[in-house]
Structure formats: structure tokens, C-alpha cells
Amino acid sequence: xxxxxxxxxxxxxxxxxxxxxxxxxxxxxxxxxxxxxxxxxxxxxxxxxxxxxxxxxxxxxxxxxxxxxxxxxxxxxxxxxxxxxxxxxxxxxxxxxxxxxxxxxxxxxxxxxxxxxxxxxxxxxxxxxxxxxxxxxxxxxxx
Amino acid sequence: xxxxxxxxxxxxxxxxxxxxxxxxxxxxxxxxxxxxxxxxxxxxxxxxxxxxxxxxxxxxxxxxxxxxxxxxxxxxxxxxxxxxxxxxxxxxxxxxxxxxxxxxxxxxxxxxxxxxxxxxxxxxxxxxxxxxxxxxxxxxxxxxxxxxxxxxxxxxxxxxxxxxxxxxxxxxxxxxxxxxxxxxxxxxxxxxxx
Numbered sequence: 001x002x003x004x005x006x007x008x009x010x011x012x013x014x015x016x017x018x019x020x021x022x023x024x025x026x027x028x029x030x031x032x033x034x035x036x037x038x039x040x041x042x043x044x045x046x047x048x049x050x051x052x053x054x055x056x057x058x059x060x061x062x063x064x065x066x067x068x069x070x071x072x073x074x075x076x077x078x079x080x081x082x083x084x085x086x087x088x089x090x091x092x093x094x095x096x097x098x099x100x101x102x103x104x105x106x107x108x109x110x111x112x113x114x115x116x117x118x119x120x121x122x123x124x125x126x127x128x129x130x131x132x133x134x135x136x137x138x139x140x141x142x143x
Numbered sequence: 144x145x146x147x148x149x150x151x152x153x154x155x156x157x158x159x160x161x162x163x164x165x166x167x168x169x170x171x172x173x174x175x176x177x178x179x180x181x182x183x184x185x186x187x188x189x190x191x192x193x194x195x196x197x198x199x200x201x202x203x204x205x206x207x208x209x210x211x212x213x214x215x216x217x218x219x220x221x222x223x224x225x226x227x228x229x230x231x232x233x234x235x236x237x238x239x240x241x242x243x244x245x246x247x248x249x250x251x252x253x254x255x256x257x258x259x260x261x262x263x264x265x266x267x268x269x270x271x272x273x274x275x276x277x278x279x280x281x282x283x284x285x286x287x288x289x290x291x292x293x294x295x296x297x298x299x300x301x302x303x304x305x306x307x308x309x310x311x312x313x314x315x316x317x318x319x320x321x322x323x324x325x326x327x328x329x330x331x332x333x334x335x336x337x
Contacts, residue, residue, distance in 0.1 A: 039192050041331065042174035046331065051287040061300070065329045071188060096224075097192045102222035104164065111186045132322045 006131045013124035015017035017117045032074050032106050035081065038064035045070035059087045064094060072106035167200040167297055167334035169212060175333035178214065180305070182323040189322065191221040191230070198247075200299070200317055200334055203283045210261060211247035240268040246276070257281050262299075267310040283333065295336030302329045 010080035041049065041064050049062040063082060073093060080101070082092045095101045167235040169176070173194035182189040195218040199288035216238040221227055231238035248263015257279050265274040286297050305326045307314065315320050 037188075037190065038178045039175050039190065044172075044174045045177065045331070045333065048175075048283055048287055048298065051284060052281060061331070065177055065331055067181060067188065067190065068183070068327065078231075095190065097220050098189060098221040098224055100224075105188065107185070108187050110270060113280060 003131065003134060006059050006127055006134070010124060012130060013120045013127060017120035018126060020113050020117040020120065024109055027074050028072070028106050032072050033091070034070045034072050035076060035079075035091050036060055036070050037067040038082075039090045040064040040094040042098055053086065059084050059090060060092055062086065063092060066092070074104040074106055074109055075119060075128045076103060091108050165202060166337045167202065167295075168337055169196050169200070169332055169334045170197045171333060171335050177331045179329045180219070180327070181327045182325075183327075184323050187321050189221055189226070191219050191227075193220070196332060199337075200297070202251075205253050206251050207245070208251050209249040210251075210263065211245070214244045216242055216244060219282065229318075234315060236268050241267075246274070248299040266303070267305065267307075268312050270310040272309050274303065276301050277318055278330075297334050297336075299332045299334065300328065300330065304328070 038060055046063055053059075053062050058066075065086065076093060080094045080103075082094060084090055084092065094104070095103060176194045176196050178193050178196065180191045190315065194216055195215055197213045200208065200210045202208040216231055216236050219227065219230060219236075221230065230236055233239075233329075243266075245266040246261075246263055248261060250260075250262035252258055252260040252262070254277070259278050259280055260275050261278060262273065262275040264271040278299050281298050283296035283298055287295060305328055307324050307326065314324060
């Protein structure tokens with residue numbers, strides 16, 4: 001009975017580690033997007049900025065305060081994405097912290113996934129060694 | 144007379160748009176205020192914001208005047224309530240003891256057509272340090288402020304770094320991997336002439 005439970009737990013821990021890692025990989029490569037995070041201005045401020053914008057001026061600043069670099073976001077909310085008419089190749093993501101917006105970044109996901117997978121692997125190894133030790137003990141008893 | 148008028152009109156168009164010397168107030172609707180502070184680390188980027196600021200910009204001449212900006216610590220938000228509470232707590236910004244972040248001074252230096260350097264004291268968590276901030280100041284065209292009852296408006300944009308340890312804020316070991324000691328602050332404000 002004990003060995004059966006151990007076997008199930010062993011499968012769960014090694015399978016879990018693989019599952020966590022592969023899920024993170026799939027989410028990163030197929031369900032994430034690089035965006036320039038922008039803390040949005042109000043519509044009124046955007047209107048002012050549109051009126052003051054001249055060719056050569058930075059584009060993202062019209063819509064909000066941009067972050068320094070692009071971030072990769074997991075499953076970004078489409079309604080928050082914006083391709084400005086001044087530069088349609090640019091993808092901005094409007095993240096309003098005042099209203100609790102806090103999209104999951106790929107680097108945060110990997111930080112958690114790596115640690116969770118490592119913990120599952122360690123648990124798997126402990127279970128594996130316990131299972132081997134129990135088997136050896138059983139054989140010795142039989143002799 | 145006609146010639147003088149023509150020259151005066153020509154001059155009016157040739158002179159670059161310069162900000163009028165007067166006092167501007169930042170006590171405007173929060174819709175015209177956007178301030179962010181950002182910490183970048185390998186694990187996580189934290190961005191906080193506020194839409195509240197009070198203060199004024201008293202412009203006597205292009206390089207003479209005074210300014211004061213006050214941001215209530217209570218209005219800072221990072222998107223996670225528990226993190227906001229930590230930020231305002233005793234070990235961090237200590238909002239109860241130091242309810243405002245204040246930047247004020249009277250040194251203004253013009254460094255470009257619309258670029259200025261403002262030097263003053265920056266007070267955070269109860270400790271002041273001298274700081275020079277580069278800002279872009281532009282007058283909002285009258286055609287845009289009609290709906291706001293006209294008047295003179297300016298837009299102030301700037302970016303600067305704030306080192307928490309300069310202000311006596313020590314990041315606890317538990318948060319050291321997630322929070323950078325140096326925060327980037329970016330401002331985009333509109334102010335109305337008094």
C-alpha cells in the first residue's frame with residue numbers, strides 16, 4: 001500500500017515539475033506579447049497632447065507615461081492594447097495602477113515556475129530515494 | 144504706421160513660443176496630473192502612480208522664479224493594495240509622519256528651447272536632498288484650452304531618479320530582490336496660470 005502511494009506521489013512530483021515547466025514555456029511562447037507599458041493619461045490630457053504633438057516628438061507620451069523598456073506580458077487584455085495612429089508598429093499597453101491593473105509579466109511567471117518546478121523535483125528525488133530505501137529494506141526482510 | 148504694424152505682426156510670428164512670465168498652479172483636476180515611479184529588478188518591475196499634486200510655478204523671467212510640488216504619500220498606488228500599505232508604512236515612506244513628498248526651490252536654468260533645469264530640495268520620508276531635475280515646459284496652444292475657459296496653461300514633463308537610501312529608507316532583506324534602491328520618477332503635469 002505504502003509503495004503504491006509513494007509511486008503515485010513520485011509520478012505527481014516529477015510530472016508536476018515537467019508540467020509547470022512546459023506550461024510556462026507554452027504560455028511564454030504562444031500566449032504572451034511584448035508591449036510598451038504606459039500609465040495612461042486621461043482623455044482630456046491625451047487631447048491636449050494630440051494638439052501639441054509634432055512630427056519627431058515621442059509617440060507613447062501622447063497617451064501616457066511610458067516605461068523605459070518593453071515588457072512581455074502573459075495573456076494581455078486586448079482592450080488595454082493600443083497601436084497609435086502616429087506609429088502603428090508600436091504596441092502600447094495601458095496599465096492603470098490607480099484602478100488596480102497589474103498584468104502578469106513573463107519574467108515573474110518564470111521566477112515562480114522555476115522555483116515551483118525545482119521544489120517539485122526535489123520532492124520527487126526525496127520520494128524516489130525513500131521508495132528505493134523501502135524496497136531494499138523489504139528485500140532484506142524477505143531474506 | 145502701417146509699416147510698424149507689419150513689422151510687429153511679423154515679429155509676433157517669428158518669435159518662438161515662450162512661456163509667459165506668471166504664476167501657474169498645479170492645483171488642477173487630477174485628469175491633468177500623471178506621475179509614475181518605477182523600480183526595475185530582474186524578478187519584477189514595479190510601477191506606481193499618482194494623479195494628485197498641489198503646488199505652483201512662479202515664473203518671474205526665463206531663469207528666475209520659484210516652484211513647489213507636493214504629492215500626498217497616501218495617493219501612491221502600485222496596483223497591489225498590500226504593497227501600497229507596505230510602501231506607506233513606518234519602515235518605508237512612513238506616511239503618518241511624512242505625509243507629503245515635496246520638491247521646492249528657486250533655481251531655474253534654461254538649457255534648450257523648451258528644456259529647463261530645476262534645482263531645489265527634494266523631501267522624501269522626512270529627509271531632504273538637493274536635486275536637479277530636467278523638465279520640458281511648453282505652453283498649451285489657446286486653441287486647445289477653449290473648453291477649459293481659456294487662460295494660460297503649461298505642460299511640464301520630466302524624469303529623474305530617486306535613491307531611497309539617500310532619504311534614509313532601507314529596503315528590508317526580504318524585499319531586496321524585488322525592489323530597486325533607485326526609483327525612476329516621471330512626471331506629466333498641466334498647470335493653469337493664475
